[in-house]
Every structure is written in C-alpha cells, then in structure tokens.
Amino acid sequence: MADVRLRPATRDDVAFLVRQYSPEVCAPWNWFGFRSETDILRQLDDDGFLGPGHGNLIVELVGEADPVPIGNVSWHAVDHGPPPASRGWNVGITLVPEWRGYGHGTRAQRLLAEHLFTTTVAERVEASTDVENTAERRALERAGFSYEGVLRRAQFRGGGWRDLALYSLIRGEAG
Numbered sequence: 001m002a003d004v005r006l007r008p009a010t011r012d013d014v015a016f017l018v019r020q021y022s023p024e025v026c027a028p029w030n031w032f033g034f035r036s037e038t039d040i041l042r043q044l045d046d047d048g049f050l051g052p053g054h055g056n057l058i059v060e061l062v063g064e065a066d067p068v069p070i071g072n073v074s075w076h077a078v079d080h081g082p083p084p085a086s087r088g089w090n091v092g093i094t095l096v097p098e099w100r101g102y103g104h105g106t107r108a109q110r111l112l113a114e115h116l117f118t119t120t121v122a123e124r125v126e127a128s129t130d131v132e133n134t135a136e137r138r139a140l141e142r143a144g145f146s147y148e149g150v151l152r153r154a155q156f157r158g159g160g161w162r163d164l165a166l167y168s169l170i171r172g173e174a175g
C-alpha cells in the first residue's frame with residue numbers, strides 16, 4: 001500500500017521545485033511570486049534546504065512502484081521569547097494539484113511535526129493558513145492541530161492583506 005514519506009531535496013528535484021513555486025501549483029493560498037532555478041540551486045548548494053532555523057523536505061509517495069514526489073513541506077523558526085528556549089516551528093505545505101484530496105496532506109504534516117519533535121527540543125509546532133483555506137484547515141485538524149484564533153491582516157498575498165487562522169500542535173499530543 002502507498003504511504004507518504006519526507007526526504008531531503010537533491011539536485012534531481014530542482015525542476016520539480018521550480019514548478020512547486022509556480023502559480024499553477026501555489027495559487028491562490030501559497031502564491032508569493034516566482035522562485036528561479038538559480039535561486040533554488042543556490043540554496044541547495046548552501047545548505048540543502050536544511051538550515052538551523054528553517055527547512056524544506058520533499059513529500060514523496062512510496063509503495064509498490066517507484067517513489068513519486070507529490071509536494072514539499074517547509075518550516076521556519078518562530079521565537080515567542082528569547083531564543084533558544086522559546087523557539088517553536090511554523091510549518092507549511094504545498095502538494096501538486098493532482099495529488100490533493102487523498103489524505104496525503106494530513107499525513108505529511110503529521111510526519112513533519114513528528115520529525116521536528118524528534119530532532120529538536122521545540123515544545124510547539126504551529127501552522128497558519130488563510131481563514132478561507134478549508135482544505136488546509138481540515139488537514140491540520142485531522143493531523144491533530146488545535147485552532148488558536150485569527151491573526152488579523154497578517155499576510156500580504158494576492159495584492160492584499162489576509163487574515164490567517166492559527167493552529168498548533170504541542171509535543172505529546174496525539175494525531
């Protein structure tokens with residue numbers, strides 16, 4: 001049976017990642033502008049998309065056939081007090097359109113949270129998404145995240161300021 005796994009990006013993923021940052025894949029919820037092949041290659045060479053305060057992994061479907069890349073997840077540090085004690089992670093995800101709606105987004109975000117709780121001392125993983133992004137809000141809830149409230153006009157996207165719904169998962173909470 002097919003399952004989802006997360007793995008670091010390689011140079012073989014550059015074309016896939018360029019498409020991941022295109023409006024065809026990102027719009028409307030994650031569209032913040034194009035990302036060039038040069039920029040992606042530079043970051044791959046710099047730190048493999050795995051720095052101390054941020055990261056980016058390929059979401060892959062594995063099963064009987066060859067692994068298929070179906071999206072990417074990312075995270076960055078959010079400090080709610082002087083670091084490092086109060087450091088948490090804010091996570092994000094984009095699946096390619098043809099692989100949405102199969103539960104993979106739920107699974108990938110759960111796997112990412114488990115990865116961060118396993119490899120860092122963070123107590124809190126958070127995620128924010130447009131208040132109107134029903135699929136992501138449901139995926140986060142299914143992954144065990146709790147709704148915390150609205151971040152008013154927190155994100156500039158699509159030519160305007162958007163309200164975000166904030167969710168969190170605390171270490172030890174069940175999925």
Ligand SMILES: CC(C)(COP(=O)(O)OP(=O)(O)OC[C@H]1O[C@@H](n2cnc3c(N)ncnc32)[C@H](O)[C@@H]1OP(=O)(O)O)[C@@H](O)C(=O)NCCC(=O)NCCS
Nearest residue numbers: 029094095100101102103104105106129134135136138139
């Ligand atoms: C958001 C996203 C990660 C969700 O992953 P997914 O694999 O498509 O979602 P799942 O199959 O795990 O479904 C999660 C829930 O959302 C619902 N859902 C899925 N697509 C939906 C849609 N287009 N509209 C409304 N609800 C939807 C599912 O029915 C399910 O809810 P349920 O448990 O009540 O049935 C994925 O759709 C995606 O990458 N979207 C584009 C990028 C994006 O919005 N990223 C987050 C921005 S911060």
